[in-house]
Amino acid sequence: MRKIWDDAVRTLGGTPDAGDLMERYAEPHRAYHNTFHAVSVVRDSSALADAFAFSVEERAVLALAACAHDVIYDSKPGEDERASAAWARERLAGLEEEHIARVESLVLATITHSSDDPLAHVLLDADLAILGSEPEHYDRYSAAVRQEYSQYEDAVWRAGRAKVLRSLLDREDLYVTEPARRLWDGAARANLARELQSLS
Incomplete structure (x- = not known):
């Protein structure tokens, strides 16, 4: 997953800094919202995206949001997603604001599981694939x-x-x-x- 993160950041013109991404998902209290879940969402969102005409940059944004969507998880719905979005914003500093804001909005869309953004539709569906x-x-x-x-x-x-x-x-x-x-x-x-x- 770190390689997917790094490749997506490079696609968007940035210098990769995944920070504690992998360590977060490996936290012992995560029985479901762990590395396996995050990798599954990355995989399923990428597979669903194949059916749409997303640009290379949009697919990179989608990959970053999929990687980050549950990076902070303490069984506190709403708070977890907002904290995950903030984590992503910090890690993506240096990218164009347009890309950072879209990753952030995709992660936040997982609070209500609703959005007008076609990228979010793919992410949200992948999140519920299980x-x-x-x-x-x-x-x-x-x-x-x-x-x-x-x-x-x-x-x-x-x-x-x-x-x-x-x-x-x-x-x-x-x-x-x-x-x-x-x-x-x-x-x-x-x-x-x-x-x-x-x-x-």
């Missing part, structure tokens, strides 16, 4: 997320998780891009419904 994985992979994901929120009693966790699952299932479209819908929507809805049933 929902459409094979059932056993999905089950490992949900168990890992539970582990990251182990500070909550089971009843509190179940209520909160059920609310999240219902909000996802209530969406007309889980995924924004057509390629992601084709790849993952059916399996994602089945996985979400199965987990929701297990919480009742």
Whole structure:
């Protein structure tokens, strides 16, 4: 992932400085939001981007946002993403402001999972690719997320998780891009419904 970061920075005319990128994702409290997740989002966002006419620079911006989107993670929704965006801005100092601001906005879009930016559509869909994985992979994901929120009693966790699952299932479209819908929507809805049933 560091090489992807460095190559993207060079593409945008900068001098790479990934700082503690890899160390952050390797923190012991990360059961799910770890290096494997970040690399998966980098990979899936790149694959989805192949279906669109993004410029080389836009793809570099997308790669940087995918690398940075969960670099700060303390199970504090909203705060984590804002801190990750700030981390990216600091690491990317020296690039043109246009590029820095777009990376920052892509990372911030993961707070609400909504944006008008086509690059964000790809990033957000890649971030949710796990929902459409094979059932056993999905089950490992949900168990890992539970582990990251182990500070909550089971009843509190179940209520909160059920609310999240219902909000996802209530969406007309889980995924924004057509390629992601084709790849993952059916399996994602089945996985979400199965987990929701297990919480009742």
